[in-house]
Amino acid sequence: MEDTELRLGLPGTDAPATRGCKRALPEDDKESHAKSSSSSSSSSEEDSGRRIDQETPAAKAQVVGWPPVRSYRKNSLQAGKDAAGLFVKVSMDGAPYLRKIDLKVYKGYKELREALDNMFRCFSPAGEVSKKEWWNGSDHAIAYEDKDGDLMLVGDVPWEMFICSCKKLRIMKASEARGLESRH
Amino acid sequence: MTYFPEEVVEHIFDFLGSHRDRNTVSTVCKAWYQVERLSRQHVFVGNCYAIRPERVMARFPRMKSLSVKGKPHFADFNLVPYDWGGYALPWIEAAARCCTGLEELRLKRMVVSDDGLELLARFFPNFKSLVLVSCDGFSTDGLASIATYCRGLRELDLQENEVDDHGCQWLNCFPDSCTSLVSLNFACLKGEVNAGALERLIARSPNLRSLKLNRAISVESLNKILSRAPHLVDLGTGSFAVDDRAEAYHRLMNCFTKCKTLRCMSGFGEASPCCLKALYPVCINLIVLNLSYAPAIPSDDLIKLICHCSNLQKLWVLDCIGDKGLAVVASTCKELQELRVFPSDIYGAGTTSVTEEGLVAVSSGCPKLNSVLYFCYQMTNSALITVAKNCPHFIRFRLCILDPGKPDPLTNQPLDEGFGAIVRSCKNLRRLSLSGLLTDQVFLFIGLYAKCLEMLSIAFAGNSDKGMIYVLDGCKNLRKLEIRDCPFGDGALLKNVEKYEAMRSLWMSSCEATLGGCKALAAKMPRLNVEIINESGNLVESKENLSDVNKMEKIYVYRSVAGPRNDAPEFVWTL
Numbered sequence: 001m002e003d004t005e006l007r008l009g010l011p012g013t014d015a016p017a018t019r020g021c022k023r024a025l026p027e028d029d030k031e032s033h034a035k036s037s038s039s040s041s042s043s044s045e046e047d048s049g050r051r052i053d054q055e056t057p058a059a060k061a062q063v064v065g066w067p068p069v070r071s072y073r074k075n076s077l078q079a080g081k082d083a084a085g086l087f088v089k090v091s092m093d094g095a096p097y098l099r100k101i102d103l104k105v106y107k108g109y110k111e112l113r114e115a116l117d118n119m120f121r122c123f124s125p126a127g128e129v130s131k132k133e134w135w136n137g138s139d140h141a142i143a144y145e146d147k148d149g150d151l152m153l154v155g156d157v158p159w160e161m162f163i164c165s166c167k168k169l170r171i172m173k174a175s176e177a178r179g180l181e182s183r184h
Numbered sequence: 185m186t187y188f189p190e191e192v193v194e195h196i197f198d199f200l201g202s203h204r205d206r207n208t209v210s211t212v213c214k215a216w217y218q219v220e221r222l223s224r225q226h227v228f229v230g231n232c233y234a235i236r237p238e239r240v241m242a243r244f245p246r247m248k249s250l251s252v253k254g255k256p257h258f259a260d261f262n263l264v265p266y267d268w269g270g271y272a273l274p275w276i277e278a279a280a281r282c283c284t285g286l287e288e289l290r291l292k293r294m295v296v297s298d299d300g301l302e303l304l305a306r307f308f309p310n311f312k313s314l315v316l317v318s319c320d321g322f323s324t325d326g327l328a329s330i331a332t333y334c335r336g337l338r339e340l341d342l343q344e345n346e347v348d349d350h351g352c353q354w355l356n357c358f359p360d361s362c363t364s365l366v367s368l369n370f371a372c373l374k375g376e377v378n379a380g381a382l383e384r385l386i387a388r389s390p391n392l393r394s395l396k397l398n399r400a401i402s403v404e405s406l407n408k409i410l411s412r413a414p415h416l417v418d419l420g421t422g423s424f425a426v427d428d429r430a431e432a433y434h435r436l437m438n439c440f441t442k443c444k445t446l447r448c449m450s451g452f453g454e455a456s457p458c459c460l461k462a463l464y465p466v467c468i469n470l471i472v473l474n475l476s477y478a479p480a481i482p483s484d485d486l487i488k489l490i491c492h493c494s495n496l497q498k499l500w501v502l503d504c505i506g507d508k509g510l511a512v513v514a515s516t517c518k519e520l521q522e523l524r525v526f527p528s529d530i531y532g533a534g535t536t537s538v539t540e541e542g543l544v545a546v547s548s549g550c551p552k553l554n555s556v557l558y559f560c561y562q563m564t565n566s567a568l569i570t571v572a573k574n575c576p577h578f579i580r581f582r583l584c585i586l587d588p589g590k591p592d593p594l595t596n597q598p599l600d601e602g603f604g605a606i607v608r609s610c611k612n613l614r615r616l617s618l619s620g621l622l623t624d625q626v627f628l629f630i631g632l633y634a635k636c637l638e639m640l641s642i643a644f645a646g647n648s649d650k651g652m653i654y655v656l657d658g659c660k661n662l663r664k665l666e667i668r669d670c671p672f673g674d675g676a677l678l679k680n681v682e683k684y685e686a687m688r689s690l691w692m693s694s695c696e697a698t699l700g701g702c703k704a705l706a707a708k709m710p711r712l713n714v715e716i717i718n719e720s721g722n723l724v725e726s727k728e729n730l731s732d733v734n735k736m737e738k739i740y741v742y743r744s745v746a747g748p749r750n751d752a753p754e755f756v757w758t759l
Contacts, residue, residue, distance in 0.1 A: 065261035065668070066643070067527060067559060067586050068617075070318070072344040072372065076453070076477050077528065079399075 086163060090116065092140075092171035095123045103163045109155055116142065120171060143170045190215075194223045203228045222246060229253070230688050232270055232294065233713065236746045237278035248287045249313075250279065254294035256691050256740055257641075258666055260318065263693055263738070265719055267753050272296040272319070273303075274751075280307040288313040288339075295319065301326030305333035312364075313339035323348035324375065331357035338391075339367040349375035356381045365389040369396035371420045371451060379405045387412045396420025399453040403432045410439035418472075419443075421451035428458035437462040450474035450500075457485035467492035471519075476500040476526045483509045490516055497521045497552075502528040503537045503559060510542030514549025522555040527586060540567035547574040555580040563620055564592045568602025572609035581606055582617035588644040588669070591621040598622050604629035607637075617641040627651035631658020639664040652676035656683045666691040674701030677739075681708050689742035697739055700732030705741065706759035713748060714759040715740040 086103040099119050106112045142154040145168040154162070154169070188196075197220055200206050210220040225248040227240060232254045241247070254270025272294045279286050286308050296319045304311060311334050324347060330340060331354055355377045358365075365385070370377070377400060386392060386409050394417060397406065401422030410416070426433045436459075440446070446466045455478045470493050475486070483506040490496075490509065496517040501509075503525050513520065523546055525538055540563045547553060547570065554577050563585050591598055599620040607613060607630050614636055618626065622645035630637065631654035638661050646652070652672040655665065657680055664687065673696030684690055684705075699716070706714040717738035718730075748758040 063588065063669075065258065065263045066588060067584055068261045068641075068643070069527065069559075070260045070344065071262060072318070072346070073476075073526065077479075079453075 088144075088166055088168055090119070090169040090171065092120050092123055093173055093176075095120065101169075103166065108159045109162075112154075113142065116169070116171065139174050140171050141174055141176075143172055144168060145170065190219050193219045197223055225249060227251070231742055231744075232275065233746060233749055234688070234742060234744045237275045238282075239745075241278045241282035245283060246285065247279075247283045248285060249290070250275070250283075250286060250288070251290040251292075252294065253292045254319075256666065256689060257293075257664070258668065258691055258693065259293055263668065265717065265753075265755060268717065268756060269749065269751055269753070270294045271751060272321075273300045276300045276303050284308055285310060287311060288315075290315040290317075291319055292317040293319065295321035296326070298322050298326035298329070302329040302333075305329040309335070312336060313341075313367075315339065315341040315343070316345050317343040318345065320346035323350045324352070324354040324373070325350050327370075328354035328357045331355065331362075332359070335362075336364045337362065338364055340365075341367055341369040341394075342372050343369065345372050347373055349373065351375070352377045355385065358385050360388070363388045364391065366391045367394035367418075368392065369394065369420065371396040371398050371422075373398045373400075376400045379408075383408050383412065389413075392416065394418035394448075396450065397422035399423045403436060407432060407435045407439055410436075410443060414439075414442050415445050416443060417445050418448040419446060419451070421449065421453075421455075423454040424452045424459060424478075425454035425456065426459045426462075427456070428461060433459060433462060437465065441465040444469070446470070448472035448474075450477070452478035454479065455481065457481050460485060460489050463489060464492050468495060471495055472498040474498075474500040476502055476524065478502070480504045480528045487512045493517060495519055498523075500524040500526070502526050504528045505538065505542075507538055507542040507545065510538060511545045511549075514545040517550060519552060520546070520550040521552050522580075523550075523553065524557040525559055526557075527559040537561050540564050543567065544570050544574075547571040552577075554578055557582045557584075557617075559584045559586060561586055562590065562593050563599060563602065564594050565597060565599055565602035565605075566594070568599065569605040572602075572605035576609045577612065578606070578610040579612055580615040581610065581613060582615065582641070583619055584617065585619040588619070589621050598625070600625040600629065604633075607633040612636050615639045618645055619643060621645075623647050624651040624654070627654040631655050634659055636661055638662060640666070642667045642670055644669045646670045646672060649673055649675035649679070653679045656680040662686075663688045665689075667693070667695060669694040671696055673697050674704070677701050678704055678708075681705055684709060684712050684741055685743050687743065689740065691738075691740050692736075693738040695735075695739075697736055698732060699730055699734050699736055702736055702739060703732065703759055711743060711745065713740075713742055713744045715742075715749075715752070716757045716759065717755060718757065719755050 087100050088103060089098050089100055091098045101115065101119070103112075106115060143151050144154050144162070144166045146152055146165045147167055151170070193216065197206065197209060200209065203226065206220055206224055210217045221243050223246065224244050225246065227244050227247050227250050229235065229240060229250070229252045232252050252272070252275055254272075255264050255268060258264060259268070270293060272291050280303055284307060287310050289304065296316060301322055304314070306329070314330060327340075327347075330337065352375055362385070377398070379401065382401070383405070386395070392413055393415065395409070395413065396418070397409075397420055399422060403424060403426040406422055406424075426436065440462060443466055447469060449463070449466070449470060449472070452475055460481070467489065473493060473496055475481070480502060481504065483504060486501065486505045486509050490512050494516055497519050499513065499517065499520060499522070501524070505513075505525070510525075513523070525542070527537070529537070538558070538560050540560065543556070543558055543560070544567050553575050556578065557580075563583060592602070600623055603618055603622070603626050607616070613634055616630070616634065616637060616639070618641065624647045627646060627650070630640070637659045640655060640659070640662065649672055651670070652667070653676050655662065656676075662683075672692065677692070677697045678701060702714050702716060706712065716736050717740060718736070752758060
């Protein structure tokens, strides 16, 4: 299975991924050190989200059993985090004030977009565009600031990874957003 | 020694505290062996597969306390498959047949079943103390059996177990006649318990000294409990979710003021920064403080708390304490012996953390520091050299740099020199965990200097077989060696095979050892169990497909007089 995975690095190398990586590739680095063909059936709950850390300077890959923290402790921390909220500011270009939302209450991008739509609809130019058009990005796009301070387009990475790295949300005009997208 | 009658020899043996000393005296002569075995009360079995339970019971018929350990340490990090083994039932059954005088059972990393717990509860009339650490396989039904049938139960201590929640009734099963509890720890249980039943149980337990509640216990309940148990020494607070403006908060602070004997605290599962102030009345008396399960409390609030804790000997915190917070620990906690700093952010979303500075500060400020577990994002050789100079008395040093194979950020060099300084300076070091970028050189240092080392954990380190060979040849007291993701192969595995009989176990995963190497080892050393753990597909089928040059994903080698296990699952192959 590793052979068909997209990886950074030359074929045949299996060094740990320690390269900076802004765009998340579905890199299955937890087996990058496996020398024989064994998939780890003991991969724990946290690996199923296939999260890849995007902390500079290196992309820390999710390796099974690393860091060496007991599952009990990992689960407890997660339970604690689930209990606490994850509030981020949301700004919209042109709106007079910002809002704050708790990312933990949404299950995914669709719910988030709907919630933002409800919150900011009052700021859309009245009567000029229908709600559907406004939301489908013809007029606006949602971007977020990650922990490195970079402005990223919402929707590229898995949801769990997004909520870990999102510090601020920004609803921007589509014309500006095109500049972001073209950086692919 | 034939001058002394047996009673005298037995009395002399009473002064031998450690099981190792007792093991040693029992090898002197047959007479001593007999006296020793009939008088040994505490039996410790470090590896449940090293010996059959029946033999242990036969040798020590008057055993009162039994400790058994099951799965290898790396099972804590999901490296050992779920149903690998480590079953407690054979031990409980064997004891039920021969040693019904058993009073205390301590199990670590074992699979315990509700049936086993029921057997324990019913067949041992003097049973007093059950301690389960990192175990699984049982539910609250098993706990109900213990509560119901163990007359005179003194201790029920559940540490970090995975327990299935079958309801909260188990606590109600303690009969009204049960008044003997000294220690009750159910912090790891996820479900609710009946608060009223708990309060009544505590009210009729005048000897209760240690109580660790789970997250389900509210602060209101905690207040009631504390008012009935003011003589507690060790408290796990449960959720501790309270607003400092609430009535409950003021009552809590009031309760703490009355708890003059409180020395150890843990829990804080949902503590918010403001409610930590309620602890100020007890801080000066605390010697153990475990905040490592508290959600990320900002450094400044932790600092305000730590400032009051000048008698702390053991501190477990999350890395959100920051280097600044550790500097305060260094200047306040002059009695500190053990420090553990855990990562608050496993997936690296980049919140505040600690660096080498925090560790250096504590090493410099706390003269009694002898045990460290430190998770950080970076470490430098010069910091490690400084720490080594400041703390020559380390017995445990475990450093985990979260980025595997990361070099010294200042020099881009491996951390060989830093760890080398640690082992050179800390002559009594018994346990060491390495991380960061490391070459064979660090193992040369370890083999040369770490003469007291008993346990070594290695990950993503070394260049060649030489690394592992240095360790096996040099560390005379090595008992446990666990290795993952290192380039050590058959050359290292087979260089010093006799060594493994002097050790408890060797674990190697994601290394370079092959099936051929493992077979050679098993052939040379019949008193070792060489287990291959191969999870990909059905091992029985793939055994034919495996050639000697295939690298083995997980190898577990341990000395045993019991022969190959008879309870191994399909994916475990004992050569």
